[in-house]
Amino acid sequence: MKLKVKIVRFGSVVAVKILHQDESLRGIGEIASNKKYKICSRQIVGIFYDYLCIRGSKKSCDNNVAHYNFNNIEEAKNWIENIVELIEKINMPLTINIDDLDDDDIDVIITRD
Numbered sequence: 001m002k003l004k005v006k007i008v009r010f011g012s013v014v015a016v017k018i019l020h021q022d023e024s025l026r027g028i029g030e031i032a033s034n035k036k037y038k039i040c041s042r043q044i045v046g047i048f049y050d051y052l053c054i055r056g057s058k059k060s061c062d063n064n065v066a067h068y069n070f071n072n073i074e075e076a077k078n079w080i081e082n083i084v085e086l087i088e089k090i091n092m093p094l095t096i097n098i099d100d101l102d103d104d105d106i107d108v109i110i111t112r113d
Helices: 073-091
Strands: 003-008 014-023 029-033 038-041 046-048 051-052 066-069
Touching: 003 029, 003 051, 003 073, 014 051, 014 073, 029 073, 038 073, 046 066
Parallel strands: 038 051
Antiparallel strands: 003 014, 014 066, 029 038, 046 051
C-alpha cells in the first residue's frame, strides 16, 4: 500500500491525517487526478476545495492533521468520495500480462482497509 489516509467528517468540516505514505510519493507534485479533484505532494499536508496535499518536503509537518470547512455537507461528502477513489487508484497494483503467468501463479486477493 502506497498511501493510507484517515478521513473524518464533522458536518461540513473534513479532517485528514496521513497514516502511511510511500517515500516515492514525497514532493513529486501531482500524483493522481480526475476531472475535478487531485492528490499532490508539495510541502505539507493540506486540504483544499478540490485537492489533497499529502506529506511533502517539510518532514517536520508529516504528523499534522489538516482540515477544511466546506460550504455544506454535500460538498464535503463529494470531496471525500472523490479523494477515496484517487487513493484507491494510487494503491492499485501494477498491471501484469495474464498471458505471462502460469495457472499456479494466479491468485485473486481483494482488500480494502
